[in-house]
Amino acid sequence: MTEQKFIKNFTSAPEFRLLLIAVCVFGLMSVLSPDRFLSSQNLTSMAFQFPEFAILALAMTIAMMTGGIDLSVVGVANLSAVLAAIILTNFSGPEMAPAQSAWWLVLAIVAALLIGAIAGLVNGSLIAFFGLPPILATLGSGLVFTGFAIAMTGGSAVMGFPDTVALIGNAQVLGVPIPLILFALLAVILHLILTRTAFGLSVTMYGANPLAALYAAIDLNRMLLKVYVIAGMFSSVAGLIVMSRANSAKADYGSSYLLLAVLIAVLGGVNPYGGYGRVIGVVLAVLSMQFLSSGLNMLQVSNFARELIWGVLLIVVMVLNTHSLTSLRSSLSKAPK
Numbered sequence: 398m399t400e401q402k403f404i405k406n407f408t409s410a411p412e413f414r415l416l417l418i419a420v421c422v423f424g425l426m427s428v429l430s431p432d433r434f435l436s437s438q439n440l441t442s443m444a445f446q447f448p449e450f451a452i453l454a455l456a457m458t459i460a461m462m463t464g465g466i467d468l469s470v471v472g473v474a475n476l477s478a479v480l481a482a483i484i485l486t487n488f489s490g491p492e493m494a495p496a497q498s499a500w501w502l503v504l505a506i507v508a509a510l511l512i513g514a515i516a517g518l519v520n521g522s523l524i525a526f527f528g529l530p531p532i533l534a535t536l537g538s539g540l541v542f543t544g545f546a547i548a549m550t551g552g553s554a555v556m557g558f559p560d561t562v563a564l565i566g567n568a569q570v571l572g573v574p575i576p577l578i579l580f581a582l583l584a585v586i587l588h589l590i591l592t593r594t595a596f597g598l599s600v601t602m603y604g605a606n607p608l609a610a611l612y613a614a615i616d617l618n619r620m621l622l623k624v625y626v627i628a629g630m631f632s633s634v635a636g637l638i639v640m641s642r643a644n645s646a647k648a649d650y651g652s653s654y655l656l657l658a659v660l661i662a663v664l665g666g667v668n669p670y671g672g673y674g675r676v677i678g679v680v681l682a683v684l685s686m687q688f689l690s691s692g693l694n695m696l697q698v699s700n701f702a703r704e705l706i707w708g709v710l711l712i713v714v715m716v717l718n719t720h721s722l723t724s725l726r727s728s729l730s731k732a733p734k
Contacts, residue, residue, distance in 0.1 A: 412666060414717060415681035418710075422685055426692030433695050441574070445567070447687040448576035449638050450654045451680075454661035455580075455587050456631035458679050459624055461662055462591070464604045464671025465524065465531030467628045469539030471655045472546070473516040474636030475648050479546045480512050481505035481637060482555035482646035489559045498559035509633045516542055517629025521622035546648035554647040566641030576638050583631060588676040590627070600624060604671025661686060663715060685710075 426434045433439060453470045460467035482505075489501040516538070523534035568575050591597035599620050603610040611617060635654075640646045665682035667674035689710075693703050 412675060412678045412681060415665065415678055415685065419681050419685040419688065422688045422692070426688055426695075430692065430695045434692055439691065439695075443687050443691050444574045444577045445642070446691075447683055448574075448580035449635055449642070449651065450657045451580050451661070451683040452583055452631055452635040452638070453651075453654050453658040454665070454679055454683060455583055455676070456628040456635070457658040457662045458665070458667050458674055458676065459587060459591070459600065459631075460531065460535075460628050461667045461669060462600050462604050462671060462674045463531075463621065463624055464607070465621075465624075466535065466659070466669075467520065467625065467632075468532065468535040468655060469516065469520060469542055470628065470632040470635075470658060471651050472539035472542035473513055473629050473632040474639065474654075475646070475650055476516065476542045476546045476636075477509035477512045477633035478636035478640040478646040478650070479549055479555060479648060481509040482558070482640060483549065484508055485559065485562060486555055486557045491557060491559055493559050495559070495561055498561045502559070502561050506637060509637055510630050513629035513631070513633030513636075514626050515629075516632075517626035518622060520629065521625035524625070525618040525621040543648055550646075550648060552648065554645040556645040558644060562641050563644060564641070566638045576642075579634060579638065583634065584676050584680055587627075587631075591674075591676065596620065596623060601672060604668070605673070657686070664710070 453474065456470050457467055484505040485498075485501060489498045493501075520531075520535050520538050523529045523538065524531050527534075564575065566576055570578060591600065599610065599615045602613065603615065603617060603620060607617070635651075636646075639650055643650065661682045662674070662679060663669060664685065665674070665679035667679065689706065690703070693706070698706075
């Protein structure tokens with residue numbers, strides 16, 4: 398009986414449906430275009446491509462767990478990349494020895510992460526202390542961050558990095574792309590934060606019931622500041638990966654990643670109203686989207702049809718997830734006390 402209950406709970410979980418979707422999409426694309434989709438070149442290319450927007454989806458996830466959202470992730474990513482690029486081009490260059498340029502690269506990375514943390518503090522302060530709705534606060538701050546990046550570069554791309562910069566987005570360790578390693582590391586860190594710390598419990602409680610979190614003596618302002626600082630620093634990492642892969646930094650890179658980050662978070666089972674979300678679901682959603690995008694690209698499907706497919710997939714999964722959460726709440730309310 399217990400085993401049957403476990404199987405029923407497992408198969409009804411949103412993550413199980415996402416796993417099925419990922420497997421089905423992978424299998425379908427493998428059948429439709431086996432020579433190209435299953436080639437080592439394509440699989441390696443996918444492993445390099447998806448960490449850019451996948452890390453932004455992780456940043457979006459922790460913000461949505463509180464019932465909020467962070468629409469500034471792309472602006473923070475580009476501002477961080479632009480600052481790092483300016484440091485590298487002004488104090489380093491292609492002709493500099495690798496040992497010397499490595500120190501400047503470390504300094505540029507630290508500066509980018511610091512910008513992400515400061516941007517997160519700005520977002521968190523607007524929401525926690527000024528009471529602005531997260532969607533409006535981060536929309537406005539995202540425009541400000543983009544404006545700063547444009548002012549610093551004049552709207553043009555910053556180029557001329559030392560060769561060591563390319564290692565972040567293009568090198569491999571034991572055959573595994575470094576961007577994929579960074580994504581896996583950040584996913585594990587976020588999972589541990591949300592499931593193994595008091596802070597993670599506070600985030601979940603606040604997203605599910607802000608009033609209960611207040612009565613539980615949780616410092617809500619401090620918690621929100623931490624949430625958006627984490628989101629900002631994750632965005633900075635994504636920006637550094639984009640900078641390395643493009644070998645340049647610009648204020649408008651990755652403009653389509655914002656919608657994609659929201660889409661992945663929702664597909665991954667994160668409740669837009671807060672209180673529920675698992676990192677494994679986001680990871681499975683990332684894989685599903687990458688498999689589908691790569692397969693449709695090989696089948697030469699137009700961008701319009703691709704957006705139609707993504708929209709249908711989003712609606713179907715949201716309906717299933719909403720039905721699952723409604724059933725769970727109903728069963729909990731009927732449980733004996």
